[in-house]
Amino acid sequence: MASQTEENYLKALFNLANEKDEVNISELAAQLQVSMPTVNSMVKTLQKNGWLIYEKYKPVTLTPTGKRDAALVIRKHRLTEMFLVNKMGFGWEEVHEIAEQVEHIHAPKFFERMDEMMGFPTIDPHGSPIPDKQGRIQEVNYLSLSDCKAGQTVILAALTNSSSEFLEFLNGRNLGLGIELTVKSKEAYDQSIVVSYLNHPRETLSEKVCEKLLVKVVE
Amino acid sequence: MASQTEENYLKALFNLANEKDEVNISELAAQLQVSMPTVNSMVKTLQKNGWLIYEKYKPVTLTPTGKRDAALVIRKHRLTEMFLVNKMGFGWEEVHEIAEQVEHIHAPKFFERMDEMMGFPTIDPHGSPIPDKQGRIQEVNYLSLSDCKAGQTVILAALTNSSSEFLEFLNGRNLGLGIELTVKSKEAYDQSIVVSYLNHPRETLSEKVCEKLLVKVVE
DNA sequence: CAATTTAATTAGATTATTCAAACTTTAGGT
DNA sequence: ACCTAAAGTTTGAATAATCTAATTAAATTG
Structure with missing residues (x-):
């Protein structure tokens, strides 16, 4: 099971991987606000655990497992944001910080229940799609x-x-x-x-x- | 600010300190399921940060700050349990595990909002008192x-x-x-x-x- | 009180996550 | 092709939290 740090790397990787699916070490370092050597060593760990493909001096790519697990973290984040706004009355500008913490909770029932209470929403309060339980994300082209x-x-x-x-x-x-x-x-x-x-x-x-x-x- | 580990030590200390207010290293180790040397070194850290009083070969005692901070973690735990039962439809037997994780979230507004939504409950789903925002706990003698x-x-x-x-x-x-x-x-x-x-x-x-x-x- | 059992501590290591400094590769220019 | 600048890596070290093995202090008990 991914640690909080690992979950944050997966999430960052997922968000940075557009078109090309590849992410540079420096991009990741900037996104996560850590040094390049830190990313370098963590990337080796993530590879060892099957989340990504890495070759020296090359950008990294998430494996299918990596993509799925990243999407599942994003799912927890977005379900939380939606729950905070719809069920707890928070403003859309104040939910991100809280969701950044709640997304690391390992309790499937907790998120399932949120999902159920909200009637299985497909987007979060900022219009971003919520990945499904399998980590599949339905992209919409706006x-x-x-x-x-x-x-x-x-x-x-x-x-x-x-x-x-x-x-x-x-x-x-x-x-x-x-x-x-x-x-x-x-x-x-x-x-x-x-x-x-x-x-x-x-x-x-x-x-x-x-x-x-x-x-x-x-x- | 207390790390998750530190919060767990404070909580354990608070729960073990009855009558005498003192807690042995071995009791703490048993409660937290870690070895005595681990407790020994963590206790030094907690003392350095003003949460407890410690002398070699003596049991430890929480300082007033330690008691307050411990109570505030317990407050987060119990508010969460109550929220899970009352607002999310969980059974009282399944909320402890989830609350053990949610209690470490640092987001005052999140817990304030739970509290407010439930009408400021004074006990959790198992009848235990919920400490107030100042970490004061009203003991009831049953x-x-x-x-x-x-x-x-x-x-x-x-x-x-x-x-x-x-x-x-x-x-x-x-x-x-x-x-x-x-x-x-x-x-x-x-x-x-x-x-x-x-x-x-x-x-x-x-x-x-x-x-x-x-x-x-x-x- | 001496012997033993129990509790606590120290020493030395390990894993996870992080860093700065030094070095190496790759990618652009000229 | 050569040279630099940017990107990436290695090395060595720090901190937090943990462990086992060895040692020491305290408590118990005959």
């Missing part, structure tokens, strides 16, 4: 708001970044998942977008913000 | 069922032991906290007691069981 054109109407479905500062920014403008936004105009100069929603007839969002907002186009 | 006399009517208020085997035993006889029991007779030979309650007109409880049942005499 569009970034920064790729939308004037006139389009979209629904805010997920965020690519959920730092509490960003969440506070959204809270301050009453922006939450599920909200319908209409793109009023897009500024060619700085790529900022003016949207209208609820009782906000004109809100300007910078490119930096728009990039992080994932939306679904309304038919 | 009577053991083994000290009751024939004819007395009492209410089952708490348990001195909550091993899952014992809890299963009680479940099997529909015995739970709050149940009113009438002592029908007491066998002088083996100290066993015959009680009646709910739809159980005659249930014989051994001395071993009676000792662990704490009751309140009905006026």
Whole structure:
């Protein structure tokens, strides 16, 4: 069974492995805020336990077992975040810290019960998918708001970044998942977008913000 | 801030320190299932951090800070057990294991919220008192069922032991906290007691069981 | 009180996780 | 092809938590 540290490495690996499936030692070190030698030695341990493939001077790759176990940690994290928001009344900006700790609890019944109480949710409070009990993750392809054109109407479905500062920014403008936004105009100069929603007839969002907002186009 | 290991030592110390307030190294080792040398070295660390008083070859004593911090860990444990039973539908026999892990989470808001959701309970699912936010514990003096006399009517208020085997035993006889029991007779030979309650007109409880049942005499 | 049993301590190691410093490889340029 | 800069590795060490074996102090008991 994975230690807390190992679970954190698996999670980081999973989150860093996009397209190419490969992760550099330095990327991992940066993500986990530890030195490269630390990662180097831990990576050897993770390989010994069958979670990843590693060759000297090469980036590392998770094995199928590694991917599954990583997804199961992410499952615990996201179920916890959803539980904290839906069943315990926390704001979406304050759940990450708590979930970072709760995700390391080894008690399947605990998470099963959360899942059941919430009616088996498929996304967490930030719109990220919750892997299933087998560690399978159903990927959904959203569009970034920064790729939308004037006139389009979209629904805010997920965020690519959920730092509490960003969440506070959204809270301050009453922006939450599920909200319908209409793109009023897009500024060619700085790529900022003016949207209208609820009782906000004109809100300007910078490119930096728009990039992080994932939306679904309304038919 | 206490590590998980340190929190476990504090908790064990608190639970072992009755009457005399003193705890032997060997008792601690037995309780925590580690060797005496391990306890010996950890005790030095705990002293260095101000949680206890230690002198070579003497039993150890918690400092006021140690007592408070121990009580705060026990608070997290008991609030969690109560939450699991009352808000998540677990049986009282299955919550200890989970609470042993959840108690180490460092997130005051998480436990405050549990507390609030349950209406600030003062006892856990086994009748043990929940220390307050300052680590103060209000002790209640119950009577053991083994000290009751024939004819007395009492209410089952708490348990001195909550091993899952014992809890299963009680479940099997529909015995739970709050149940009113009438002592029908007491066998002088083996100290066993015959009680009646709910739809159980005659249930014989051994001395071993009676000792662990704490009751309140009905006026 | 001396002998023995029990409790506690010290010494020396081990495993997990981490680091800084020094060294080596790989990857880009020129 | 050669040279540097970046990335990665090795070495050696530190800390936390644990152990076994050996030793010593304290308690018990005839």
